[in-house]
Amino acid sequence: MAAFDSWESADYDAANRRMEPALPERKLLRAVLADAMDTLLKSTRARDRRTLKARCEALDWVVSRSHSETFAFESICETLGLDAGSLRARVLRTLDHRAHAAAAGD
DSSP: OTTOOHHHHHHHHHHHHHHOSOOHHHHHHHHHHHHHHHHHHSOTTOOSHHHHHHHHHHHHHHHOOOOSSTTSHHHHHHHHTOOHHHHHHHHHHHHHHHHHHHHHHO
16 A cells, blocks of 8 residues: 555555454455555656556546446445545645646656
8 A cells, every 4th residue: 555645544544443354355445446546646757658548547537426336436435434535635636736746847
């Protein structure tokens, strides 16, 4: 869960403590969420096609308000006891901050 920045780790850790011992299904859901966060929050300067496509897909997943699938962002957050709206807002703020920082540094 390395890509979870400090602003997220408290919520994530609290969710983990509430669920212990974790069921295999919850571990899978946490892994899906962690993979999306890793994809979005790591390698923000990467410009290769594969990384950009993966980041776009992860961003589309995070901003979707769908509950219709088990692996929808909203469904995963609900199952893990996380506030999807709050997590979504923090991710978007972080991405915006990093984009501004990258633009200022270019």
